[in-house]
Amino acid sequence: MSPLELVRAYHQLSKHQPQRFAPGPGQLDWATQPAPFRRYAGARLIELYQQPLEQSPPYDAVFAAPLGQPAPLGRASVSQLLYDSLALSAWKEAGGSRWALRVNPSSGNLHPTEAYLLLPAGSLEEGALLAHYAPDAHALEVRGELPAALAEQLRQALPAGGLLLGLASIAWREAWKYGERAYRYCQHDLGHALAAVAIAASALGWQVRLLRGIAEERLDAVLGLDRPGFHEAEHADCLLWIGPPQAAEFNLPECLLQGLAALELDGAPNRLSCQQRDWPQLARVQALCRAPALPAAPWRAGPGRALADNPGLALRPILHQRRSAQAMDGKAGIHAELLLAWLRRLLPAHSPVPLAVSGEPAQVDLLLFVHRVQGLAPGLYWLARGDGQAQGGLREDFLWQRVDTELPLYRLLQGDARGLAGFLSCGQDIASDGCVALAMLARFDAALQAGAWRYPRLYWECGQLGQLLYLEAEAAGLSATGIGCYFDDALHELLGVADSRWQSLYHFTLGRAVWDERLSTSPAYPEHHLPPL
Numbered sequence: 001m002s003p004l005e006l007v008r009a010y011h012q013l014s015k016h017q018p019q020r021f022a023p024g025p026g027q028l029d030w031a032t033q034p035a036p037f038r039r040y041a042g043a044r045l046i047e048l049y050q051q052p053l054e055q056s057p058p059y060d061a062v063f064a065a066p067l068g069q070p071a072p073l074g075r076a077s078v079s080q081l082l083y084d085s086l087a088l089s090a091w092k093e094a095g096g097s098r099w100a101l102r103v104n105p106s107s108g109n110l111h112p113t114e115a116y117l118l119l120p121a122g123s124l125e126e127g128a129l130l131a132h133y134a135p136d137a138h139a140l141e142v143r144g145e146l147p148a149a150l151a152e153q154l155r156q157a158l159p160a161g162g163l164l165l166g167l168a169s170i171a172w173r174e175a176w177k178y179g180e181r182a183y184r185y186c187q188h189d190l191g192h193a194l195a196a197v198a199i200a201a202s203a204l205g206w207q208v209r210l211l212r213g214i215a216e217e218r219l220d221a222v223l224g225l226d227r228p229g230f231h232e233a234e235h236a237d238c239l240l241w242i243g244p245p246q247a248a249e250f251n252l253p254e255c256l257l258q259g260l261a262a263l264e265l266d267g268a269p270n271r272l273s274c275q276q277r278d279w280p281q282l283a284r285v286q287a288l289c290r291a292p293a294l295p296a297a298p299w300r301a302g303p304g305r306a307l308a309d310n311p312g313l314a315l316r317p318i319l320h321q322r323r324s325a326q327a328m329d330g331k332a333g334i335h336a337e338l339l340l341a342w343l344r345r346l347l348p349a350h351s352p353v354p355l356a357v358s359g360e361p362a363q364v365d366l367l368l369f370v371h372r373v374q375g376l377a378p379g380l381y382w383l384a385r386g387d388g389q390a391q392g393g394l395r396e397d398f399l400w401q402r403v404d405t406e407l408p409l410y411r412l413l414q415g416d417a418r419g420l421a422g423f424l425s426c427g428q429d430i431a432s433d434g435c436v437a438l439a440m441l442a443r444f445d446a447a448l449q450a451g452a453w454r455y456p457r458l459y460w461e462c463g464q465l466g467q468l469l470y471l472e473a474e475a476a477g478l479s480a481t482g483i484g485c486y487f488d489d490a491l492h493e494l495l496g497v498a499d500s501r502w503q504s505l506y507h508f509t510l511g512r513a514v515w516d517e518r519l520s521t522s523p524a525y526p527e528h529h530l531p532p533l
């Protein structure tokens with residue numbers, strides 16, 4: 001089989017069906033539950049600040065383009081970037097257990113995504129650093145100090161005032177619970193993290209762009225993930241430029257990449273589980289989907305068309321208050337204007353932050369299950385986000401009635417879709433009890449024509465859309481939840497999808513949450529580390 005056929009086979013195998021779930025552990029083995037935090041024992045710590053949330057730009061201002069003058073690169077701005085994107089947001093406690101929530105969401109709250117920073121000399125300290133972000137301490141663990149010659153190569157390679165941030169995934173964290181399907185969840189989570197980082201960076205006037213010119217496989221060595229001592233595999237997914245907006249991608253010279261790969265590293269990676277189980281299809285698809293060195297994509301997307309739907313609302317409290325609903329009330333409704341505002345936010349033209357990060361065109365459309373939206377009859381709707389014709393490959397007897405002059409939103413079928421939405425999301429009531437549920441459908445064949453590496457990036461796009469929807473719901477005083485558990489082919493059957501032109505890659509629900517009163521909440525960090533004035 002060709003790599004692409006193997007990826008398609010993985011996709012098929014990792015589908016949930018009403019009569020059989022994708023291969024997984026069945027029961028959770030609590031004795032082998034992976035530790036939620038990667039730490040490097042013996043690595044020097046640089047504590048970061050918690051920036052007070054009262055200082056915040058307006059919510060609506062950050063999506064069209066990086067906002068205002070770029071912040072000077074330093075401990076205060078790096079602290080703020082991470083605090084607003086990948087930090088803890090609260091601790092929860094119930095029945096003797098205690099767990100942390102983060103600014104970025106994660107399937108099963110398992111958090112496979114790790115972050116590494118390459119900081120040029122003079123930004124945090126005199127020397128240049130490779131550091132791991134430890135969200136439990138809101139601190140950087142210094143893995144390596146670059147020798148002067150290497151630090152100089154980094155300085156010359158990077159535009160002034162910015163840094164590089166690598167994201168990596170520890171698949172075992174998700175596979176412990178979800179088995180073979182876990183690769184998908186790692187990629188969803190990566191998309192959420194990409195969006196969280198891009199939005200936090202925009203508030204600092206910084207652009208976030210993926211460096212496409214380095215083959216993904218090489219990033220393991222650059223971030224120090226190929227060294228001995230890792231009990232659980234951790235693989236790099238992407239390297240991001242974060243800093244003052246640039247018009248075009250720059251290259252990292254070969255000598256710099258080689259120097260970083262040979263950098264002497266401090267700190268021993270912690271062991272996350274006493275034992276782990278192999279999920280062979282997951283490991284294979286992970287290896288097959290790594291992107292080769294790609295041609296540069298244009299970096300100057302936008303500025304987007306700014307929206308002003310939430311006047312007076314501050315961004316940063318929304319980022320930190322975002323929570324997944326575990327139940328929806330089944331009663332609250334919204335007005336059609338609010339739904340249209342949420343959908344507008346998902347269009348590439350309005351939200352280059354975060355949608356332009358990867359440089360890939362939009363390949364994901366939405367199937368909406370409208371339950372309780374005043375001014376829009378209950379039923380199934382389609383939002384065409386991409387450029388191509390939506391109808392091809394879908395049932396021909398759908399209505400395809402355009403319902404808005406500005407938005408490419410079409411009514412497909414009228415009727416009560418609550419039962420259907422719940423059933424298709426593995427019987428989860430959150431999908432029927434919200435105001436709206438949705439499925440994200442990717443132009444699968446079209447995207448995969450470029451190669452197997454496009455497979456994970458489709459999930460990244462879904463995760464980015466999910467992050468925008470979480471924030472939009474929060475901004476409206478409502479809540480949302482990402483839904484990774486759904487019956488793939490049952491949904492395709494509903495749409496008349498008989499081939500693989502369209503594949504559903506993520507579900508979502510939005511509505512009024514019912515909170516579990518038995519859970520108590522405490523602050524993310526014990527004390528405030530405020531920046532010096």
Ligand SMILES: Cc1cc2nc3c(=O)[nH]c(=O)nc-3n(C[C@H](O)[C@H](O)[C@H](O)COP(=O)(O)O)c2cc1C
Pocket residue numbers: 101102104105106107108109185188189192322323324325326428430481482483484485
């Ligand atoms: C990719 C993804 C898939 C998810 N799937 C489900 C799901 O099927 N059902 C559910 O109730 N919650 C789901 N969630 C919500 C997570 O359980 C939630 O994000 C996690 O517990 C952390 O809580 P928080 O979002 O409040 O920070 C999903 C979240 C993500 C990011």
